[in-house]
Amino acid sequence: MSIYLDNSATTRQHEEVTNLMCRLMREDYGNPSSLHHMGLAAERHVKQARRSLARAVGCRAEEIVFTSCGTESDNLAIRGIAEARRRAGRRLVTTAIEHPAVLETFAALENEGYETCIVGVDKEGFVDPDRLAEAVDEETTLISVMHVNNEVGSIQPLAAVAEKKKNALLHSDCVQSLGKLPIPTEVLDLASFSAHKIHGPKGMGALYKAGSLHIIPQQTGGGQEKGLRSGTENVPGIAGFGLAASMAAESMDERCTQIAAMRDYLRRGILDEIPDVRINTPDHDAVCCILNVSFLGTRGEVILHTLEQQGIYVSTGSACSSHAKTRGSHVLRAMGLSGEAIEGAIRFSLSAYNTKEDIEQTVDALKKAVHRFRHLGGFR
Numbered sequence: 026m027s028i029y030l031d032n033s034a035t036t037r038q039h040e041e042v043t044n045l046m047c048r049l050m051r052e053d054y055g056n057p058s059s060l061h062h063m064g065l066a067a068e069r070h071v072k073q074a075r076r077s078l079a080r081a082v083g084c085r086a087e088e089i090v091f092t093s094c095g096t097e098s099d100n101l102a103i104r105g106i107a108e109a110r111r112r113a114g115r116r117l118v119t120t121a122i123e124h125p126a127v128l129e130t131f132a133a134l135e136n137e138g139y140e141t142c143i144v145g146v147d148k149e150g151f152v153d154p155d156r157l158a159e160a161v162d163e164e165t166t167l168i169s170v171m172h173v174n175n176e177v178g179s180i181q182p183l184a185a186v187a188e189k190k191k192n193a194l195l196h197s198d199c200v201q202s203l204g205k206l207p208i209p210t211e212v213l214d215l216a217s218f219s220a221h222k223i224h225g226p227k228g229m230g231a232l233y234k235a236g237s238l239h240i241i242p243q244q245t246g247g248g249q250e251k252g253l254r255s256g257t258e259n260v261p262g263i264a265g266f267g268l269a270a271s272m273a274a275e276s277m278d279e280r281c282t283q284i285a286a287m288r289d290y291l292r293r294g295i296l297d298e299i300p301d302v303r304i305n306t307p308d309h310d311a312v313c314c315i316l317n318v319s320f321l322g323t324r325g326e327v328i329l330h331t332l333e334q335q336g337i338y339v340s341t342g343s344a345c346s347s348h349a350k351t352r353g354s355h356v357l358r359a360m361g362l363s364g365e366a367i368e369g370a371i372r373f374s375l376s377a378y379n380t381k382e383d384i385e386q387t388v389d390a391l392k393k394a395v396h397r398f399r400h401l402g403g404f405r
């Protein structure tokens with residue numbers, strides 16, 4: 026039996042979601058654009074999913090645009106606004122701890138002639154709204170600040186950021202907060218989501234776009250999703266996302282309390298059993314499921330592979346950063362951690378599927394792995 030503690034990278038798809046998707050693939054496989062009854066049936070599934078996701082997000086169904094992933098949603102929001110408001114200004118502001126889906130899009134826009142500003146964070150991984158406000162001028166058209174950081178779990182002060190946004194629109198990457206926190210749509214103009222982080226299918230995302238806000242589509246074609254995301258709808262994926270979103274919204278508070286209790290049990294176990302560790306997840310305003318810890322004097326990657334041999338799956342940072350050009354987490358670097366702390370960092374990310382026994386076995390395996398590394402040095 027494996028112990029899966031890498032739920033911020035991706036989650037196990039709920040059985041109910043898989044069953045629904047399989048049924049749609051086998052039986053209700055119509056194209057929502059077709060005029061016959063199979064097309065209408067497919068369209069009904071898309072409508073139902075849009076309503077379910079809107080309910081989970083706290084917006085109107087018409088404000089949801091389905092996309093192929095969280096990355097596409099970030100791209101569509103950022104490029105869509107930057108291009109739509111080019112005449113009003115060319116300045117775009119974000120933070121140093123965003124996912125590459127945001128940071129790389131900003132870098133590409135900088136190369137295309139936009140002026141981008143990346144604001145730093147404090148040592149706990151929070152952006153300071155006042156510091157951010159200094160970067161925002163009258164020509165700034167977009168501010169992009171993630172809701173929950175995917176590596177350390179810090180929850181960003183979006184309401185305070187929104188108060189200082191001047192003429193800019195506020196986009197938030199809410200990929201890690203959906204199903205764990207209420208989405209503050211009342212202060213957001215755009216928000217990005219991904220299905221596979223909430224026990225839904227991979228390759229499915231969505232963008233919340235407030236009211237009649239105009240954005241430039243990044244994909245042209247048959248005009249699906251009100252012209253904002255052309256391409257035949259991934260009906261099984263959309264329906265699976267809708268179901269996963271309803272399940273995530275259902276008893277969210279209870280589930281998060283249970284996950285937070287496991288996360289705290291893990292933190293306690295590590296602190297009690299293993300010397301010389303640094304907890305990188307803040308002890309306030311942090312999401313329920315993430316615990317980032319540096320085992321000083323070790324290499325996170327080696328600890329990860331040692332745990333893997335016992336069927337325990339963790340991460341050294343975000344899954345995407347393992348493909349990055351630079352070594353070490355850009356988030357931990359932005360928080361000012363030492364090279365040693367960055368090198369020894371492990372991210373544990375939990376779900377409601379984790380049990381107390383999972384945590385106990387993990388602490389036990391970690392204790393041995395860290396001890397062995399510190400006494401024998403690097404080994405594999």
Ligand code: PLP
Pocket residue numbers: 033034093094095096097124126171173174175198200201218219220221228229230343344345
């Ligand atoms: N944004 C954040 C904060 C993420 O954690 C991720 C996934 O790791 C993404 C965006 C990208 O989502 P997707 O994998 O659906 O493209």
